[in-house]
Amino acid sequence: MKFTRRLAAALLATGLGFFAPRTAAAQHETAADLLDGERAFKNTCANCHGPDGDVIPGIDLGRGRFRRPMTDDDLVRIIRTGIPNTPMPASQMTVEQAQKIVAYLRSRAATARGSVAAGDPLRGKAVFDKGTCASCHRVGGAGSRVGPDLTDVGSRRSARELELALTDPAADVAPGNRTYRVVLKDGTTVTGRLLGHDTFSVQLLDTTEQLRSFAKADLRELGFVATPMPSYRTSMTPQEMADVVSYLASLRGQ
């Protein structure tokens, strides 16, 4: 989080707008909210902004880049009321709908682009396959579903973002990928990826890849836990890191 703030400050200083840091309220976004936001974005915004939100010069919605700095509230207001004397029209959306679009854009934005060392994707694949990556991650139908599916990660994340995920994995975890732990009254502990939660229940994909739902009344403890993804900052050489990033960037779906 500190890193993100520093980066945001740096970007603001260079004249680029950036999303405000994530607030506690954002913890309530679930994968379903992001899906709603994505769908609304594609149905409504993408007509002018393009599927990646980068068609209009000077604006790159998918990477949090605007003509001037924007808070979440600014964005919600603009989505709803438009910008006078520009092609950006008002919409019929509720605040909640607009917030979901902002949440979706934020989930894409993460951090900004940056330069990374050149790597060799084939060597990177060898490092990936030899290591324990597939015990949590899935590529093209092989590997575990517990961590984020990387099959098309190269089309969703920049090389800079991928490198950050390897060196400082806790810095930016997408809402749909957060790790959650519940302890049942009998002491049984279940950990997994949080899929949904509400006042009375919690839904996880647990570490055995089972879809599980729990009544909060049956739980002794519950809450987010740190990502199980370790940092590879020191356990990989810079060249290995560059190679793995290069491999991940080459994953564009099937």
Add this chain to the structure above:
Amino acid sequence: MRHALRLVVVLALVAPLAAQQVTFERILHGDREPQNWLSYSGTLMNQRFSPLTQITAANVKNLQQQWVWQARSLEKFEATPLVVDGVMYTVQAPNDVVALDAVSGRVFWTYAYTPAPEGRPCCGRVNRGVAILGDTLYMGTIDARLIAIDAKSGKPLWNTVVAKASDRYSITSSPTIVKDKVIIGTGGGDGPIRGFISAFDAKTGKEVWRFNTIPGPGEPGHDTWSGDSWKTGGVGVWNAGAYDPEANLVYFGTGNPAPDWDGRNRLGDNLYSDSVLALDADTGALKWHYQFTPHDELDYDSTQVPLLADVQWQGRPRKVMLWANRNGVMYALDRVTGEFLKGKPFVKTNWLDGFDAKGRPHQVKFPSPEGTLVHPHVHGGINWAPPAFSPRTGLFYVASWENSGIIAVTGQFPRVMSSNAQQTAMGQTNLVPFYNDDTEPFGVVRAYDPQTLDKVWEFKMSDITWGGTLVTAGDVVFSGGREGYFLALDAKTGKLLWRASVGGQVNAGAMSYSVNGKQYVAIAAGNALFAYALP
């Protein structure tokens, strides 16, 4: 790194649990795990019979709503959900797959698919549910694709073009799994398509075999189409099939020939329209067929799900297929040989006056320039809704409706007329019955004796029904209709035992499952899915 290693150890320890995949053996013997519902009608015999016994005719009056899941869709909700070990899978029309907790109705994940704009089926942007094999769900889409989706994560695995949506093909049915194949046909037969049934490799999505429902030049049956009419003769396949493992035959019903109400340019029987096809499940080769309505000009699709049952027939056990057809006639066929055993109207029917020795109907009503009153009308005695059969009561349960209409051919364009003159039959907004006097139409749930095809009991509703029927080992029949009631009837007598007002049309078949020893009954109605259980 240490953490990752620990995770590997954990995964290794629990691997046997995680590996509980839905094998084809499990699907084939779905009745051995009554807590689950692994295919569209429960098993591949399509009996829509739940062996669960917690809910009975004696206690069903105590059923309480457990949860409601609201679809974010205003399309008609026709899907039957699947349940696998406490996880429910359904389709939010047109083509979003949703995984729910079967106990609470809360969502695990949604796979959102936006069909191409040219995917415009004739009669509603609907879907009747997914199929599962292994860890993979399969869905047909209204833009005529077949999509494989990871059942744990909701991620798409492959997406195969079954047919061109721009050529008016669409898919609304639940796929049928046989061994390592996903078998499906397409809708669109009210337009100028040439229908087919295809089998796809479940792992790769590659087509393995295809059976054209209209024979091409040189193939048997091609001469049942005059001129070039075979090229655009329709014959879609828009409902799930059945499978008999001993015969290794997969059975599908086929749709009407096109154009629907004017047969003048497609003279002949128009094989294999309005038929049941028995295909070799490995090769797609035709083993036998029976045509319910030769040279159909009344839109009598025969796409109802084939129901397989083993019953006593004239004093000896026989493997039969029971079929309540849109043409108003109920049939018993030998499902191994295709032999016609018996046919008898199950609603008021006037278009035929009997059969020849081989079961070919003798048709006596035809469209005419001045208009011909026909029973049943275009909607049929039943449309597509799934029936049920109980091995306990030995009865065949069908939700149907009585109706009639006047079919006229004038000039080049056929007209359909009735006193309330609605032209669009099947879409969401114009779902109205045709009728010609005040005694019709009405919806009705009836039980039939498969040996005689005689009615044993009936439960009449004021309005018509597009709902299916479910029967359970607790001897309860669940059904519903357009009035927005979900009903529980005594499977032996038809007596109303319980009802819930669900506030929207019941346009689907119910199903039953259990989790942690508690039996549930689920039904889609309006734009929501409801689950009931005992307190």
